[in-house]
Amino acid sequence: MRLRSELPDFEGVTEWVNGSLSKADLAGKPVLIHFWAVSCHMCKESLPQINEWRTKYEEEFNLKVLGVHMPRSEKDTDIPVAKETIEKYELEHPVMIDNQHAITDKFQNEYVPAYYLFDENHQLRHFQAGEKGLKMVEQRINKILTPKE
Template identity: 30%
Template sequence: MNAKLVLTGALLALGLCAWVALGHGEDKKDKPIPAPEFAGITDWVNAKAMTVADQNGKVLVLHFWTNGCINCVHNYPHYVAWQDKYKGEKSFVMVGVHTPEFDAEKDVDRIKERAKKNKLTFAIAVDNDAKTWAAWGNRYWPCVYVVDKAGNVRHKWEGELGDAGYKQVTGQIDELLKEAAPKAK
């Protein structure tokens, strides 16, 4: 038997095993992933303290960002567009989790100034100790999560949105807003 063929087959089998083990290839729509709770929030900007659980019955768009990240800055127009589009929608809430990469980004006055300058009026959870970042298992700035009315993470977008990402996530938000809220237990 040809050694290259055997090696290729073995590598393909190994790759498939890794792909399945990492959770790819599964239909995650049937497996709700509960949204983690905020953890260790050191301050709130534009809002009073809240919990993720308090948002049940609403579509929650939660995004991780930091004010020193150019990729995050490139997403600001999309965040403002969502603020405007869903302004009167009582079943929608957006929270920016500000998790600093560098110590200078921990300054709450700087966060407030940047939010005001860029018309970011959504609730901002200041995650200076990266505890919410860790609770969500987040890895990138920026990263957008969309949580359904039952409190389950349904969509995730890592990196800049760009026009295509904005349209895709907006479509996901619109679809989730159409879903019925879960019945109270």
């Protein structure tokens, strides 16, 4: 997915956890989408940071955080295990379980963890993948987004 690409729709999600959202529900709000998998150790290490951002930046920037559980193997498609992980790491934001890779394909994503930051016009402003991506994502949140009034 190229910078300035539009936020794709969420059609084809296998199952939503913590409520579902559509693009219309996110109108006028910046969005951070994070891709992760239960079999990814680095992903699980980053989940507490995602929770912290959700709390901090939702208030400051009206940022909406959504997760995408992207299975990397057949074992990762076990929905109860994904739900247990969501509960264990206290992910309170909506999470898409993407067992058919419908969302993954729309984002042309190949990585976990991966982070896609969209501005309030739903244009992709930053993409980062890998374990060292967290610092860059937070810098971009602060640089790209403006506080809500």
